[in-house]
Amino acid sequence: MLVAFSITPLGTGDSVADLVAECVRIVRASGLPNETNSMFTNIEGEWDEVMPVLRACTELVGREAGRASVVVKIDYRPGVPDDRMQAKVRAVEERLA
Amino acid sequence: MLVAFSITPLGTGDSVADLVAECVRIVRASGLPNETNSMFTNIEGEWDEVMPVLRACTELVGREAGRASVVVKIDYRPGVPDDRMQAKVRAVEERLA
Amino acid sequence: MLVAFSITPLGTGDSVADLVAECVRIVRASGLPNETNSMFTNIEGEWDEVMPVLRACTELVGREAGRASVVVKIDYRPGVPDDRMQAKVRAVEERLA
């Protein structure tokens, strides 16, 4: 499955970037395919692979900031080959070429 | 933590309500505080309580429809008393009274 | 269309409820069907009716807190009768009765 998530720490002023960087570090350490853009971090894997990463990030921000608002979008499609993080974008670009 | 989620089956035509009803049945069987409105189902509990429910719903819809788009919002606030599903709404209503 | 939205002020500490209450006041003053639960405020209307309300709330929180994180989910279904805020929940409950 593909998962996009964004974690907003509450009550820490505007300097959100330090906590976001800590989360991205956790995501990259997972070894799963991932990508961070200006609004979400995308990560690809099975439920048991992705959810512990999301949990670690949520608990980190909750611990540091006291409260975390997390938005998650899951594209769940069993039986489809991996590498959908690239394949979905390619499918769109091919139609626009 | 408080979790709001919505699962959209893809590729099943407009009759989404049957699958939504199955998910609500799973949520209610969990015994956790929950509430279904026109856009999301809210559920309150610890990570280990809520996430298996979300997973069961996602897998059900993925199995039946082939693909599921899931949107989740988590309000994670460790150390705060339970019953936030009611308390948050009360806090707003008191300010508007 | 049906719209669920949630606005999180950044950088204001934990006392989010005052700003949320101001937003709910704006929503209710719109006269559109609406409902506030523990995670989202739902509102029903046409694009030109709902979006100015969402904008007023976003700008209010941006002005007061300096930064606002807004999550919106839209169920857009042209040509379907109004009162979907009630009808969708009824359709699920009937299946569970």
Add this chain to the structure above:
Amino acid sequence: MLVAFSITPLGTGDSVADLVAECVRIVRASGLPNETNSMFTNIEGEWDEVMPVLRACTELVGREAGRASVVVKIDYRPGVPDDRMQAKVRAVEERLA
């Protein structure tokens, strides 16, 4: 402001990519800074610039598929310089370097 959005057509089977491509075409024709990844399309601009684009995409999918489920996340931060689509990612990468 920065806006991430994703539009899911309901009732059209799995071939979502054609409609997504049409939306990306609309986004690119707007001339606003934008980027499409595997889960969301990000776009940067003022409310009056971004929202008509989002509306055009929503109405297109609603017209073609009959129903559209739209997820939007807005990072609203008045008074901050443009080019946040790049700057936010740079701020994270610098902390991880």
